Amino acid sequence: MTDRTESPKAALHALRWPLRLTRAGMLAERLTRAFWPLASVLLIVAALLAFGVHEMAPRGWVLGGLGLSAAAALVALVLGIRAFRWPRATEALDRLDRTLPGRPIAALGDIQAIGAGDAASEAVWRVHVARMADRARAAKAVKPDLRVAARDPYALRYVALTAFTLALIFGSVWRAATVGDVTASGGSALAAGPAWEGWVEPPAYTAKPSLYLNDIDAGPLTVPHGSRLTLRLYGEVGALELRETVSGRPIADTAPAGADAMAQSFEVVRPGELAIEGPGGRNWQIVLTPDSPPEIAPDGPLAVEANGQMSQPFSAEDDYGVVGGRATITLDAGAVERRHGLAPEPDPREALVLDLPMSITGDRRAFSETLIENLSQHPWAGLPVRMVLTAEDALGQQGESAPEAMILPGRRFFDPLARAVIEQRRDLLWARENGARVARLLRAVSFRPDEVFRDEGAYLQLRVAIRRLEAGVEAGLTSEAQNEVAEALWNIAVLIEEGDLSDAAERLRRAQERLAEAMKNGATNEEIAELMQELREAMQDYMRQLAQQQGEQGQEQAQNQQDMQEITGDQLQQMLDRLQQLMEEGRMEEAQQLLEMLRQMMENMQITQGQGGQQSPGQQAMEGLAETLREQQGLSDDAFRDLQEQFNPGQQGQQGQQGQQGQQQGQGQGQGQGQGEGQQPGAGGREGDLGQDLADRQRALRRELDRQQQGLPGLGNSPEGEAAREALDRAGRAMGEAEQALRGDDLAGALDSQAEAMEALREGMRNLGKALAQNQQQPGQQGEGMGQAQAGGDRRDPLGRDQGAMGRVGTDDEMLRGEDVYGRARELLDEIRRRSGEQERPEIELDYLRRLLDRF
Known part of the structure; x- marks a missing residue:
């Protein structure tokens, strides 16, 4: 019997701490569920008082709010008391027992009802009790369930707790004590007497912290100009007074009366005295930190590019930032040479104002940037102007640079006709009264269009512009008509200057823009391949037109292009292949950089044609064969006309005359090419025997082909070279057969042989081109054709560096050897800053530029 009772008591004694903790948790649960509304009301009221809401609201509103808060707190307290029940020990013991398997604590209190007095049955019972006791000893305190979401579905308790936490961080618990001032009769002061608070908030652009006047002793106080000073006085009205001479307000406004005197806010605009007079008052001597106006000045000479784009570096600084x-x-106007179209008084025009780029990274208190603009179409382009740089700070103060006299940069035109049109455009924009004079001069310039215009479209556009100008002059030329005609004249001058190159450049620009857009939007590999093919075709067309234009413009433009860069065809192809590879690999930042570099290179590119601007032997051979093919075609046409004469004698008139002209042209060519090789100069002048004349021309053409075959370069022993020789040999034999047929008056047979000769010539030219292209890829061989540089000459990349081995782009040599390394570094940094200020660039590129600026 003793064993049966000792074991349960020992087990229950071991449960005293788990039981106490469980009971405490039950107490917390019931307090939370009963009094959470009361706690929420108290936290909300405390937060409002700590934020000083009672100080800003009218007294009636404050008293009403306090009354409602007290009523709500009382109701919550009564409901909480009614719902609260103190947890009993048996309840805690029951909760603890329910967490154990088999309810062992309840089993320890049971008494054996069946089998009492039976030794075997009692032994089983003791074993059962001992087992339950072991289970009871393993009991642990039950965690309380403090969740009241079912009772507070709108989470009002969390709103109250958050407001109270913010009040502790940003508010002041001492403000809660001032609620007595409001509730006291007549708003009388607290027993402690009047009080005050004050802050000085410097302007945001100064990045200086606010000052709490209560923590600053009396004496000199230095604050920035434009700081806002806020003062609040507590207590009986008139107990404390403010006296100040720093706001610049009229004296009558510096000391407002009544309730307005309890809270004041004003800006500090001049030095002076600030004093709070009364119990606990204090005074300060306010000293202002001066805000100096910004300074700005040019930071180097004005740079002008070939297209008229100007770059003016400048530096600016301010004590708080520009x-x-x-x-x-x-x-x-005083520096303008007033003659010709500039003699009249100019039309009034407003000053040209350009926004200066600001540094987007770093400190704006001192920085350097570059103004980049293209003012080629402005009416003052090419005329003397004065430029003044102005910087402004956050206070509105402005600083100006000294006026800089210069000639406003504009695009240079090399074609004489284009220069004449641009000059008349300038005179028209100078003064509207020049309209009649400009129309007369333009008509004089275009009087004989076949002698001055290369493009009929430009002439037609100019005639339309002249008629518009004359119509405007008759009706009284308006500024709108003036600007319209000026725009048309600009387009005409560009068309005359560039010719077909403008269309090719526009296609190239469009292809580059589409490719850049594809980079930004993430194009597929198929789209990339299609856009790259479009770019290659546009670039080839641009290079071809550029080469043709350079050949037509002659030495004048060559002298003005000494600073232009050179690029070879292999390097251009390598760059395009590299660009496509980068895009397909998803390396869009590098691809955008390479595309931008390619765009700039194409704008300043000079196609190289052999060394020293002369054609290579391969080019000369190809052009000689092409000329031979054209002459053979002309000879075949003349033979065909003679054949028509045999069957249509009535068509003697116009066709016979055309045949004689072709004979005379062929005679001149034959004499130029065949003299010294056995042809008699007078052989081609016989009009009575056309067949013999054509035979002589055919013989001269065959001998010219033999001479060209002996000087063909770079054929080597390649299959293409052998095929070229065989094809040219066939062409020579066919020419000989055509000559024999012409001497025998067999015009039909001669036409067949001439057709065979022309086909063989074409095949020979194709094989020769392949042979030259193959030799071009072999190291140590001369490059052929447009865009190739001599292997033994100056092989340089578009940046002026020595080209690497095996035609690769780049070199391992020092790129800055012999140059100002630090100056070059500054130029690169300025360029990065300029590009980072162009917000129209893709965001991925701007992010890359910002990371570069952060690093360097």
């Missing part, structure tokens, strides 16, 4: 700037350009 927020904006502009460049103002005005006409320097």
Whole structure:
């Protein structure tokens, strides 16, 4: 019997701490569920008082709010008391027992009802009790369930707790004590007497912290100009007074009366005295930190590119930072040479104002940037102007640079006709009264269009512009008509200057823009391949037109292109292949950089044609064969006309005359090519025997082909070279057969042989081109054709560096050897900053530029 009772008591004694903790948790549960509304009301009221809401609201509202809060707290307290029940020990013991398997604690209190007195049955019972006791000893305290979401579905308790936490961080618990001032009769002061608070908030652009006047002793106080000072007085009205001479307000407003005197806010705009008079008052001598106006000045000479784009570096500084700037350009009328179209008084025009780029990274208190603009179409382009740079700070103060006299940069035109059109455009924009004079001069310039115009489209556009100008002059030329005609004249001058190159450049620009857009939007590999093919075709067309234009413009443009860069065809192809590879690999940042570099190179490119601007032997051979093919075609046409004469004698008139002209042209060519090789100069002048004349021309053409075959370069022993020789041999034999047929008056047979000769010539030219292209890829051989540089000559990449081995782009040599390394570094940094300021660039590129600026 003793064993049966001792074991349960020992087990229950071991449960005393788990039982106490469980009971405490039950107490927390019931308090939370009963009094969470009361706690929420108290937290909300405390937060409002800590934020000083009672100080800003009218007294009636404050008293009403306090009454409602007290009523709500009382109701919550009564409901909480009614719902609260103190947890009993048996309840805690029951909760603890329910967490154990088999309810062992309840089993320890049971008494054996069946089998009492039976030794075997009692032994089984003791074993059962001992087992339950072991289970009871393993009991642990039950965690309380403090969740009241079912009772508070809108989470009002969390709103109250958050407000109270913010009040502790940003508010002041001492403000809660001032609620007595509001509730006291007549708003009388607290027993402790009047009090005050004050802050000084410097302007945001100064990045200086606010000052709490209660923590600052009396004496000198230095604050930035434009700081806002806020003061609040507590207590009986009139117990404390403010006296100040720093706001610049009229004296009558510096000391407002009544309730307005309890809270004041004003800006500090001049030094002076600030005093709080009364119990606990204090005074300060306010000293202002001056805000100096910004300074700005040019930071180097004006640079002008070939297309008229100007670059003006400048530097600016301010004690707190520059927020904006502009460049103002005005006409320097006194420096204009007033003659011809500039003799009349100019039309009034507003000054040209350009926004200056601001640094987007780093400190704007001192920085350097570059103004980049193209003002080629402005009416003052090419005229003397004055430019003034202006910087502005956050306070509105402005600083200006000294006026800089210069000639407003504009695009240069090399074609004489284009220069004449641009000059008349300038005179028209100078003054509207020049309209009649400009129309007369343009008519004089275009009087004989076949002698001055290369493009009929440009002539037609100019005639339309002249008629518009004359119509405008008759009706009284308006500024709108003036600008319209000026725009048309600009387009005409560009068309005359560039010719077909403008269309090719536009296609190239469009292809580059589409490719850049594809990079930004993530194009597929198929789309990339299609866009790259479009770019290659546009670039080839641009290079071809550029080469043709350079050949037509002669030495004048060559002298003005000494600074242009050179690029070879292999390097261009390598760059295009590299660009496509980068895009397909998803390396869009590098691809965008390479595309931008390619765009700049194409704008300043000079196609090289052999060494020293001369054609290579391969080019000369190909052009000689092409000329031979054209002459053979002309000879075949003349033979065909003679054949028609045999069957249509009535068509003697116009066709016979055309045949004689072809004979005379063929005679001149034959004499130029065949003299010294056995042809008699007078053989081609016989009009009575056309067949013999054609035979002589055919013989001269065959001998010219033999001479060209002996000087063909770079054929080697390649299959293409052998095929070229065989094809040219066949062409020579066919020419000989045509000659024999012409001497025998067999015009039909001669036409067949001439057709065979022309086909063989074409095949020979194709094989020769393949042979030259194959030799071009072999190291140590001369490059052929447009865009190739001599292997033994100056092989340089588009940046002016020595080209690497095996035709690769780049070199391992020092790129800055012999140059100002630090100056070059500054130029690169300025360029990065300029590009980072162009917000129209893709965001991925701007992010890359910002990371470069952060690093360097």
